[in-house]
Amino acid sequence: MNHLSVLLKKEWLEASRSYKLLWFPVVFMFLGIIQPLSSYYLPQILELAGGLPEGVNIALPQITAEDVLASTVTNQFDQLGLLVIVIGMMSIVVSDKDNGMLTFILTRNASLGEYLLGKWIGQAAIVAGAVATGMLIAGLYTSYLYSFVPLSRIVAGLGVYYTWCLFMVTLTLLMGSLLSRSSGVAVVSLFVLIFLKVATALGSGFQIMNPAHLTNHAVHIMISGSALPHFMTTAAVTLLLIVVFLILSHFYLSRKELPAS
Amino acid sequence: MSILQVNHLQKKYGEQEIIKDIGFQIQQGEFSALLGPNGAGKTTIIKMLIGITKPSGGQILFQGERHDRKRPFIGYLPQHPTFYSWMTGKELLTFLGRLSDIDQESLEQRMHELLELVGLSKAKNKRIGTYSGGMKQRLGIAQALIHQPKLLIMDEPVSALDPLGRRDMLELLKSIKQNTTILFSTHILHDAEELSDKILILNQGELLFSGTLHQVLESHQQPIFIIQAPRVHEWAPKLVNENIVESIDPTGCFVKVRVKDIASGRIWLLDRIRSLQLPIQKFELVQESLEDIFIRMVR
Structure with missing residues (x-):
């Protein structure tokens, strides 16, 4: 596994040179801050925006700390965050295929499996760092502005949510292996992910098998301390799909004719 | 001893035969050029040699x-x-280098030597994005040699460079030629002529010739007449004579004429020049260059 460490080192260097190590966590930090802040200051924001028309009275619901964290995940991370993950990862395999670096790496002693694993672990680590940073910042702000949320719940929810992020990363990696343009990778990945995400609103038994449903599990864990029923099934299906995607990437790339330059 | 032996190599994409039953050998220490026009199949052969494309038939032995x-x-x-x-x-x-399993210590040593050899010692800590085309190509040579391979394969190493970069590259190749076996592809005949011991001429997936430069000249070289006079295109068509002239090739300010028989051809051409009253500036009998032979072969 010596090659893997060389490849991972390269991923790290690339991520730091392209400032991905910086802007990924910064984006998620921003997403983590915005929900607690905007919920807390909503009355003032409404006031500043000109207030409500006369005679209109709205009763703002009593928001709890748990609600804020839950909407951070569903409204911020799962929308803008998802977009950022896909856009940030869309060219990871495509560019190597295009410029011939993949051929270079494979005409050395490294195997395709090591290459893909290197990419996957590298990107997964960047996303892990970013999502965790964003989540912890959200927790910090929520605890300060609202009330204290036990760290253990945040961490547990984060862990479950991260499995869904891992699914996003792996899907994008698979699309990168199958397709030859990064715009195509982004469009197809986003389509699939948003479709799954929208499908969570439909309810019904299918949700158990939907990786996007992990967000709801994560939210429930943060709110109540326990996941929704059938959590293990959803998690198992997601992990299984991740493994299948990795195998498919390998299967496809090993049969594809790579450009020589 | 032969480092590389290729037997009955074939490549098909669907019905299309890109490489048709090719065989050749490369001996230790040889500098071989794979010559061919664009689309002849040079890159396909190289891809099969380095193992990123699977041949449809035949074998490659190292x-x-x-x-x-x-x-x-x-x-x-x-x-x-x-x-x-x-x-x-x-x-x-x-x-x-690390992906080729070279340990850190010998890698440092090797890197130092190679950067010195390709003249990039000063630029080694600069980003590759700032390198010129020639520097990238030289870095490419360094990376190709880092694991001390038995055979160095290069796909059009000098074709895209400016004259200065090309000159540098040719000098570099000459200096590594002494202790490396090299196979390179090119469509520039001059480069092949200057560097290689052996040439392989490829056209439309077929190997037309393989042997030394000397052999190709000996077995294929023919004498041709070169006639130079103003307004080539006006009088060149008037030299057609099926019994005597084999081909007429007007290029720039002169015409290359290949005849069936030198003695009678010369008399006929001189007669013709006189009767057309051509103000000739040059009338010369020369041996074909490699380029002439190559063009004749691939047409």
Whole structure:
């Protein structure tokens, strides 16, 4: 596994040179801050925006700390965050295929499996760092502005949510292996992910098998301390799909004719 | 001993035969050129040699044996090496060297030697993105040699360079020629003539000739007449004579005429010049250059 460490080192260097190590966590930090802040200051924001028309009275619901964290995940991370993950990862395999670096790496002693694993672990680590940073910042702000949320719940929810992020990363990696343009990778990945995400609103038994449903599990864990029923099934299906995607990437790339330059 | 032996190599994409039953050998220490026009199949052959494309038939033997993993044997330089522009030259060599299982200590040593050899010692800590085309190509040579391969394969190493970069590259290739076996593809005949011991002429997936430069000249070279006079295109068509003239090739300000028989051809041409009253500036009998032979072969 010596090659893997060389490849991972390269991923790290690339991520730091392209400032991905910086802007990924910064984006998620921003997403983590915005929900607690905007919920807390909503009355003032409404006031500043000109207030409500006369005679209109709205009763703002009593928001709890748990609600804020839950909407951070569903409204911020799962929308803008998802977009950022896909856009940030869309060219990871495509560019190597295009410029011939993949051929270079494979005409050395490294195997395709090591290459893909290197990419996957590298990107997964960047996303892990970013999502965790964003989540912890959200927790910090929520605890300060609202009330204290036990760290253990945040961490547990984060862990479950991260499995869904891992699914996003792996899907994008698979699309990168199958397709030859990064715009195509982004469009197809986003389509699939948003479709799954929208499908969570439909309810019904299918949700158990939907990786996007992990967000709801994560939210429930943060709110109540326990996941929704059938959590293990959803998690198992997601992990299984991740493994299948990795195998498919390998299967496809090993049969594809790579450009020589 | 032959380092590389290729027998009955074939490649088909669907119905289309890109490479048709090709066989050749490369001996230790040889500098061979794979010559052919664009689309002849040079890159396809190279891709099969380095093991990223599977042949449809035939075999490729390295030192007499089949190898699924040919990588330790071969150093490879593609046509347009791009590398990672965000890496420095030294980082790239380290990265690729480590992937070839060279340990850190010998890698440092080797890198130092190679950067010296290709003249990039000063630029080793600069980003590859700032390198010129020639520097990238030289870095490409360094990365191809880092694991001390038995055979260095290069796809059009000089075709895309400006005259200065080309000159540098040719000098560099001459200096590594002494202790490396090299196979390179090109469509520039002059480069092949200048560097190689052996040439392989390829056209439309078929090997037309393989042998030394001397052999190709000896077996294929024919004498041709060169006639120079103003307004070539006006009088060149008037030299057609099926019994005597084999081909007429007007290029620039002169015409190359190949005749069936030198003695009678000369008399006929001189007669013709007199009767057309051509104000000739030059009338010369020369031996064909490699380029003439090549063009004749691939047409």
